[in-house]
Amino acid sequence: MCRADMVDPKIQIENVNLYYGTFQALKDVTLNIPEREITAIIGPSGCGKSTLLRCLNRMNDLVSGTKVKGRVMIDGKDIYHASVDLVGLRKKVGMVFQRPNPFPISIFDNVAYGPSIHHLASKRQRSHIVERALSAVDLWESLKDRLSDSALSLSGEQQQRLCIARLVAVEPDVLLMDEPCSALDPIATERIEELMRQLVKDYTIVIVTHNMQQAARVSHRVAYFYLGELIEFGPTEKIFTRPSRQETEDYITGRFG
Amino acid sequence: MRKYYEFVVEGLIFASGIASIIFVLLIFIFLLKEGLMVFRDVGLFDFLFGKFWYPISEPPRLGILPLILGSLWVTVGATIISVPLGIACAIFIGEIAPGWLREILKAGVELLAAIPSIVLGFIGLVTLVPLVKKFFGLPTGLTAIAGSIMLAFMAMPTIVSIMEDALNAVPKGYREGSIAMGATKWQTIHRIVLPSASSGIIAAVMLGIGRVIGETMAVMMITGNAAVIPHTFFQPVRTMTATIAAEMGETVQGSEHYFALFAIGIVLFAITFLVNLLADLSLHRKPVRA
Numbered sequence: 001m002c003r004a005d006m007v008d009p010k011i012q013i014e015n016v017n018l019y020y021g022t023f024q025a026l027k028d029v030t031l032n033i034p035e036r037e038i039t040a041i042i043g044p045s046g047c048g049k050s051t052l053l054r055c056l057n058r059m060n061d062l063v064s065g066t067k068v069k070g071r072v073m074i075d076g077k078d079i080y081h082a083s084v085d086l087v088g089l090r091k092k093v094g095m096v097f098q099r100p101n102p103f104p105i106s107i108f109d110n111v112a113y114g115p116s117i118h119h120l121a122s123k124r125q126r127s128h129i130v131e132r133a134l135s136a137v138d139l140w141e142s143l144k145d146r147l148s149d150s151a152l153s154l155s156g157e158q159q160q161r162l163c164i165a166r167l168v169a170v171e172p173d174v175l176l177m178d179e180p181c182s183a184l185d186p187i188a189t190e191r192i193e194e195l196m197r198q199l200v201k202d203y204t205i206v207i208v209t210h211n212m213q214q215a216a217r218v219s220h221r222v223a224y225f226y227l228g229e230l231i232e233f234g235p236t237e238k239i240f241t242r243p244s245r246q247e248t249e250d251y252i253t254g255r256f257g
Numbered sequence: 258m259r260k261y262y263e264f265v266v267e268g269l270i271f272a273s274g275i276a277s278i279i280f281v282l283l284i285f286i287f288l289l290k291e292g293l294m295v296f297r298d299v300g301l302f303d304f305l306f307g308k309f310w311y312p313i314s315e316p317p318r319l320g321i322l323p324l325i326l327g328s329l330w331v332t333v334g335a336t337i338i339s340v341p342l343g344i345a346c347a348i349f350i351g352e353i354a355p356g357w358l359r360e361i362l363k364a365g366v367e368l369l370a371a372i373p374s375i376v377l378g379f380i381g382l383v384t385l386v387p388l389v390k391k392f393f394g395l396p397t398g399l400t401a402i403a404g405s406i407m408l409a410f411m412a413m414p415t416i417v418s419i420m421e422d423a424l425n426a427v428p429k430g431y432r433e434g435s436i437a438m439g440a441t442k443w444q445t446i447h448r449i450v451l452p453s454a455s456s457g458i459i460a461a462v463m464l465g466i467g468r469v470i471g472e473t474m475a476v477m478m479i480t481g482n483a484a485v486i487p488h489t490f491f492q493p494v495r496t497m498t499a500t501i502a503a504e505m506g507e508t509v510q511g512s513e514h515y516f517a518l519f520a521i522g523i524v525l526f527a528i529t530f531l532v533n534l535l536a537d538l539s540l541h542r543k544p545v546r547a
Contacts, residue, residue: 059437090439097437101430104453113448117440163434170438 010035010174010204011056016070018051020063025051027228029070033221038196038205040219040236042212044251048228049208053176056206057093058086074174091118094167098179100159102151102166107134107143110151110162114170133169137161137195157188161195168199175199177207181214193218212252216240224248288526292519295319299513304520310484310495312504312514319517321524323486327401327494328470330487331480334405335412335469340462342409343416347461350417351424352446363421370414378475381407386479395491399481402490407475412465419464423457424450456539463536467529473498497521 009032018026025048033039041049054060055072058079071078079089091114102110111130115121121129130147134140139161143154151162160180167175177196181189196205196218209215215222216236223233224247232239232248243249250256295304299319307320350362385406390398427450435445451458473496481493482503501518508514 057437059433062433062436087439087441090437095437097430097434099430101428101434103431103434103449105449113435113440114438117438117444117448166434166438 008035009033010074011206012071012073012076013052013055014071014073016052016055016068016072018048018055018060018069019067021065025228026055029228029230031223031230031233033204033206035204036200036202037220038200038207038218039221039223040215041206041208041223041225042210042215042251043225043231044256045210046227047225049225050178051228052225053095053178053206053208056174056176057090057095059095061086087118091170092172093174093176094170094172096160096163096167096175096177096180099183100156100163102154102159102162104150104152106148107151107154107162108147111165111169114166118170120170129169133165134162136168136199137165139165155188156184157191160184160188160192164195164199172203174204174206177205179208179210182210189214212240224251226251285526288519288522291516292521292523295513295516295520299517304517305524308486310500312508312517317513317517319513321497321500321517321521323484324495324497324500324521325524326486327480327484328496328498330401330490330494331404331408331476331496332466332469334401334490335408336462336466338405338409339412339416339465339469343413343461343465344420344458346413347417347420347424348446348451351421352450353442363418366414366417369410370418374411374472375474375478377407377411378478381475381479393491397481397493399479399493400491401480401487401494404476404480404494404496405490407479408469408472411472411475412469415468416461416465419461420454420458423454423461426457427453456541459539460536463532463539467532467536470532471498471525471529473502477502497525501525 011031011033013029013031013033016026016029017024029048029052041052043049051060055068056074056079060066060068068080072080074089074093078084103113105113108127108130111133112126115126115129131140131144134143139158143158151159154162160183164175181192184192193214196207199205207215207219219236221234222236222239224231224239224243224245226247232243232245234244239248240252243252247256299307304319304321305325306322307318308322309318309320310323311318346362346366350359350366354362381403386398386403388398389395389400389403389406393402431449431453432445435449436442440448476496477499480496480499482495482499483493484495484500485492487494501521504514505518508518
């Protein structure tokens with residue numbers, strides 16, 4: 001399922017230590033995330049998995065008192081370097097949140113928001129972008145006649161798809177997903193997972209999930225975190241069948257967590 | 258025994274709940290009863306659109322158009338000043354200011370609301386009015402513009418605090434979603450946060466306007482109180498509220514003048530009711546923009 005070697009990782013996380021004030025949320029994390037694969041981050045609540053995800057698009061910057069040490073390289077460039085343009089970084093690294101958060105504007109305007117703030121396309125081209133983005137998440141057929149409806153009128157699953165479409169519209173490289181299915185029912189979850197399998201052909205996906213079955217179903221690689229430390233990282237089949245660390249085995253077999 | 262106790266408590270709570278409605282009804286009935294009497298002598302059209310308010314001439318002329326226009330000019334002026342200022346202030350407090358500054362500003366705004374209107378009017382009279390006179394080179398500073406500026410300050414706390422609540426009610430997810438897409442702070446505020454809070458913003462503006470229309474003491478002190486139809490902001494005007502306050506004490510109970518003042522009260526009541534209704538409608542409208 002996953003490539004054996006990792007010649008050219010998309011994201012290199014090197015010796016990252018992260019502090020919220022005096023609390024250390026990440027401890028010396030080193031991790032290479034390959035391109036066009038789904039990497040799942042698992043672990044019990046409070047283990048730092050969302051924090052790590054939010055390091056990758058610097059959303060942690062919004063939390064005052066956050067200090068990051070170490071390096072996070074995307075395409076070989078340190079995103080914590082002083083010269084980094086946050087707007088450009090976040091355009092390239094999109095994020096899907098735990099609760100679907102479409103803006104309370106029309107479906108069309110939601111998808112057109114990114115292209116519009118990044119001045120990507122003229123007004124006329126935008127309708128093509130919207131069509132392409134909605135098609136990419138399989139919403140176009142069902143919504144093409146009601147694009148001016150409020151995005152809040154959609155179901156939870158449709159809202160989450162719309163949030164993904166909103167990112168796809170600005171053509172990012174990386175999609176960060178923070179428990180994207182935790183507010184959805186099992187059927188909707190399965191469909192979003194199917195969407196992730198389609199999207200991974202074009203995007204590098206990093207997903208945080210508390211659901212180990214989900215990690216086992218969709219991911220190529222799994223990173224297990226505990227109390228801010230990376231305990232084990234490897235191909236999904238290996239982690240779930242022959243983990244090399246006892247702690248990992250305890251967690252995935254449900255003896256703990 | 259316990260059952261009896263429950264019954265009494267329930268009865269008391271019910272009575273206090275219903276009392277407010279009864280009082281409103283009684284006030285309304287009294288206002289209507291007294292106010293409508295004026296229409297024995299004056300037609301509704303002549304009353305609302307009559308150009309002259311000479312209540313003690315013989316026969317009295319009871320046209321309230323100058324008063325309605327006086328209120329309108331002052332209100333429009335106050336709205337033009339307070340709405341942009343209030344919106345900017347609320348955005349700054351709610352979205353931009355760091356925590357410590359936010360607390361100071363919020364306390365300041367609340368303090369502004371706590372100043373009695375008579376005090377504001379007094380300060381306006383001795384500071385603002387001479388300033389207006391000098392700045393615009395007018396024969397007198399007691400003008401609509403002075404009233405508008407003063408009232409703008411009185412409307413600000415209402416506008417700012419309700420609007421700040423509206424901004425606070427915008428889910429954090431909207432802001433995060435926008436920032437995570439690479440939007441700047443300002444893009445997030447004006448493209449996402451403000452539209453999401455639009456109903457609350459409209460309500461804030463409406464309630465601010467309601468406050469301005471109903472204000473009496475400060476306006477009476479600084480607008481000059483000439484019951485003539487104003488043509489510019491730089492003329493003295495007399496508002497409906499000031500008319501009632503100034504003349505109610507001097508009129509003969511049961512006279513046409515007396516009834517006319519009550520009728521002005523009905524007009525004011527209708528206007529503020531309408532404004533509050535609009536505010537309410539926009540607050541309870543589903544916060545969705547298609």
